[in-house]
Amino acid sequence: MKSYSLNQHVFRLAAGLVLLSTLAILLSVWSSTTEHAKRELAESLEVARYVVAEVFSNREEQLFTNARVLTDDFGFKSAVASQDNATITSTLENHGNRVGADVMALLSLSGSITSSTSKGLQSGQQFPHPQLVQNALQQGGQNAFIVVNNELYQVLLLLVEAPNPIAIAAIGFKIDEPVLARLKSITLSDVAIVAEKQDSIIFKQSTLSDAQENYKRVNGVDELSWLSFIPSNQAQLITQYIPLFSDSDTKITLELSESAQTLLTEFAKLQKQISIIAALLLAISLIIAALFAKRISRPLRRLSTISQEIAAGMYNHKTFVTSHTTEIAALSDSFQSMQSNIQMREKQIQFQARHDLLTGLVNRYHISDVIEKKLSNKESFSVIGINILRFRNVNDVFGYSNGDFCLHTLSGRLEKLGGEAARLSGGEFLWMPKSRLSGNDLASIQTELEAPIYAENVVITLKLSFGQLHCPEDADDSSTLLKRLAITLDHARHLPEHRVRYSPDFDAEYTRRISIITELKQALHRDSPELSLVYQPKLCLDSSSISHAEALMRWTSKTLGFVGPDEFISVAEQAGLIGAVTDWVIKRAINDTKTLVDNNVDVCVAINLSAKDILNKSLLPQIKSRIAEAGLSPTQLAFEITESDLVSDAQGVYSELGLYREAGFTLAIDDFGTGYSSLSYLKSLPVNELKIDKSFVLNLDKNQSDQQIVKTIIDLAHNFDLKVIAEGVETLPSLSLLNQWGCNYAQGYFISRPVPVEQFMQWYKDNKNTDWISQ
Template identity: 30%
Template sequence: MKSLKYKIFLLFVSILLIVQGITFYALYTTNKNQEVTEVNSRLTSAKTIFTDLFKRRIEYLSAFTAITAKESDIKKVFVDGNIRNLLTALNNQRQEIDTDLAMSITPDGLISGQLQRELINNVDASTGYHHFYNKIKHGIEVGHKFRYPNWFKSPQTSHIYMIGGLYYQVSISPVIYRSKRVGWIIFGFEINKRLANEFKKLTGLQTEFVLKEGEKNYLTASSEQHIQDFSQKEKLDLIEAIDEQRLPEHFIGTSSVMTRFEDRKLVVYMYSLKESIISMIEEQWWPLVMLAILTLFASLTSAYFLAASISRPINRLVNHAKIIASGHFQQNITFKEKNEIGQLANEFNHMQVALLQREEAITRLANHDLLTDLPNRHRLNEFLVGLKDDHFMMLHLNLSRLKDVNATLGYDVGDLVIQTLAIRLQKISEQQHVQFLVHLGADEFILIVDTMEVSEVSAQVNKELEEIFCFQGISLQLQVRMGIALYPEHTSDVTKLVQMADTALHHTRNTGSLVQIYQPELDVNTVERLNLINDLVQAIPANQFELYFQPKLCMTSRRVKHVEALVRWKHPTLGMIPPDNFISIAEKTGQIEALTRWVFTAALIQCKKWNALGLEINMAINISAENLKEPDFYDFVCHTIDEQNISPNQVTLEVTESSVVGDTDAAIQLLSKFKDYGLKISIDDYGTGYSSLAQLKQLPVHELKIDKSFIQRLEKDVDDQIIVRSTIDLAHNMGLKVVAEGIEDEYSLTWLSDYACNYAQGYFISRPKPASELTPWLLNPPCFDKVDYQI
């Protein structure tokens, strides 16, 4: 029997491939290192050759100049002053070492002689050939002062001298006759193409001579180009790349400073294509590459046949696995071989049976609740799809007082109660008009029944629950709350029906009722509200809020010296949103802190503008109960008032009664600090909260603001008149001012004035307005002494 392990033995071919890959990588790395070494060696050698030869050239030129200055013939012509003889002597000396420049300078620094070698290009008119020959000419500086008199005293023996755009490497030496300096002589080699070619022959690299003046480069001479024809700009770019060590990868290059003088220096640059240097190494590399490729091909061929021999039975198993994955568990797979593959096939068959049993169990678990074995939410969604065209009623049931059972008797008893409820509800589901029973989880169930009266369904459910549940001598009366939604009366979308029934059930918890049919007004978590929650986060950064201001009329002076700041949300798509629609959202989502601080700052900025106009207006600003819990709210308020240079007595903080109910002591302590600082405190919406008179007595407030619900019906409701009159008397007896809001008619204003209300606020006096509209109104207010107060 051929074992699978025997076949796997052939996988050692793969090991061979790995070893070969490692060997190939090692050879490749060695080759690359050799290339780098060869390039560095070439550059180092070229730089060394150039430096050595150039140094010798300088020494040779300096020695020749010094020796020539000591010769008697030279000294004689300097003393005689015969220019012709001087030039002849200079030219004879120049020819000895074939220099390109010879100069003589008088003791007073005047150039008395200057000889330059010029290369003449002569074109034969008949043949068109170019003939080059040398010509010695007089330099253009004869009779001029020598430009670098500091060279006479410089210890440096070599300098760079420029004449008419030509650069020379020169050496200067004094001529001494009878211990007296009678002048100087200068000899020099032109730094030209011929010199560059000489160095190129020695180094094998393209040679460029560059004069550097500060950040600027001037190309003085280049060798013959064999790489490619570069323009002067391209050469300068290559030179800059060598300086910055960012040469293109296919180039090599180096540089060396020839000499420095003042703020200039002469630099030689040598470069070449890398391929010209490493071509020989690459020729040695290719045979190794070809050998590696052939070996790799042979290894892959062997591996292919090995894989083919193993993969055939495995492919059968893979195909069978796909059949199992598609949900078909009845087909078995058989192998004649008794090796490991045959054993694996048998295990596949056993796995099929186990998977079939497990899938059936998972399917049931996915569609049924573990505790009650009733259909669950997933099964409910599937069932609802089939009821789209029917009329039915959905009851969302919630078992009452289960938390008390869990807390008192434990969760095991609670689970037993839920199971008992499920059994009793199953009896109802057996009736013909009941279509489906679902356990959503915990103590919540769903009943779907044919359209019938709500009272009938409720009565049937209560009848089944009449029997007392007993456990270890403890008797419990099972009771459920019901939220009811109708299809298609409430919605044509069955997926929303559960949500509506849950909304109705939630309402029963708030009201204490046992049955509630869904009503649209019960749905507080609308899509619009969710969108506002999301949009509110970006509203302040997007500058979507703006302030409106509503005046408060002083009933005694008939003047407006108080306004209330009211925030408005100018939504980009929904338009103007009143505060009642988003303040509660801000409080619940934690955005009220940022909103209140924006309102406070914006209100004080406007107050400062009115102060500048001579309008000393008291600014009332609403603060939330959440603001009173902020640890740094007091510091923020004080800092903002100081920053805007507003007097504290110009600011009134309006706080609702409910703001101080949660933590009365902390709220009173903070409000007392505000009062001590100089701010005025007002209790807003007085009469709608839960504060007692004892609590009101402790609050450090200056005024009460009577809620508009008591003001708007003063003319018709005697009880409201009694409440308002009593509140005014109570406030005055406690030393507090009274503000009445919501005044919308003349009767209310007159009545409040008769009963000594201090301030009046409402549409009858003025609607809330932005500052741009209210400012002219404040500067020129209407006359409030007459009956017609409306604007």
């Protein structure tokens, strides 16, 4: 077959393609502009629909807020419960005037109108839409659009509960011409609302003029075709129908309309212009292609061949092409530079893909491949996981450059030990020694690796945890091994020696922790009844009265059963859920304190806070706001902070505690004697009370050492002008000793076990006059 040059091919093809190309461009442009016009109209209607939905949603939220204020009003609920019609009507009128509602009514649970401020809803009549009443009873509330007395309203039905449903409150706003005019000004689309009952129009309100009402209606842009975009004398309205409400015999529909005529005319002009330009550009392109085809075809073919060879990994080209054309010569030089750079970057990428750039050790992906190969070859080997404890503190205290130096130094020490070492992430390493290590061997290596590091005139001592696995006994694939290694390291950091050999029991503990995190997160999110607060009273020994109580959280999971607070609080702190737990406890405790006050139970409720809670600067303003909303004073709440938490960020904690003290809250050091007891922090801490840990009190009447410790703590606290609370009081002799030594408060099972708030109120009333010391 005869071959042709590129120039000949261009001309031969151009002559045949020019007509087809022009036609294709015209059709493509026509189709594209048509679709674009339809999208413009569709987007305009969609934006309008969204805005209308948002407006009605905001009105619904306003209705809900106003209705909730009404239904939560204690006086209103009392009037409803007592069927005080005069008070009900007055409340409805006042509330309606205050929020600008057009409809205010109270319905019985059967749907009968008890009281109303609207002429269309007469007392004694049945509510015209019984299904809405049923929905409100089932769902606790119902939003809808209804026609009353030839006028359209957006209404919300909301249950009145005390605490069981006793009535239904209805509140609504009129949908009239100003509302539609406002919607039109926002959406820039014409709006109409039509209500039909049994196929007869009972209400219609529209922003369309009489002339526009006669325009041809098109139901959405999907009914438009390319023929629709030919300018004509017949005006068209693109209308979108949105159902607002429907029941057995009534249907209310919102109509959004856009006039398509202006847009269609503009697009028709644009289509003509683009058609002319496309034809001219196509002709010019053919001429340019013919002129340059011959000049560039030969070097381009050569460069094409070379690029394919480079793509195949061949980087041995020294000379590419020679051309008198500057661009072709530059392209040839670029190809040569590209070959060199690709070769260099490929080597660099291969290294980076398998190594940690900071330490030079292999990374997780490479060591995973090594482990898989060893396991597939049935090799027996050990894996040691190494984690730098509190490595973040090293970066915070000494700076990131010194932190990086520590990582580099530690990796060098690992390489000197032989075997294979990898950096997994952060301060976590993996080491595979040449042979299995005994416990003593691992202890010696720990000492060697924890040797001080000298960096930039500072001495840094790292504390490491070690987790050891033996393969293939402990894992038969790399993913399982790395997972169990992480579990083992987590277990090791809680041990005094920070070393542990993997045990299958760790998997069960890990699974339980994951279950606790998952279940607790869901319970907090749902405010599940699985969670509860119980209250343990504190006996004031000075007056022999109950004036304080401690709020204690309890969790009985449907799947996990009873989970002790020591367990789930610890897991919550590790998982970052302690903030959500604290928020739940504070909210519930404030509500319960309000209940106690309302029932004449005058006690100060103590809530436990962690150092993380105290350092959360947004917590104190939230607490202030909530107690203000509940009508409580700061003296009715107290906070207990565990002693060991105080050293985590002493300066920050002291500063924040001072703000709590200034706000009027009572503060106590919890579990005193078990952490880092120090006279210096007792002197500077802005606290009111000191709580002796129960480990010193449980056997107080029998153990003389405990007696000496407790008496010393009481005297010490009083010297610092602090009041003393003893928890764990379980016998009368212990209580008598505490009273004799001047302890201010006692707490324990001898007085009362922790009980729910309802039982606590009854217990308080039963024991208000009990003489605890003389019994």
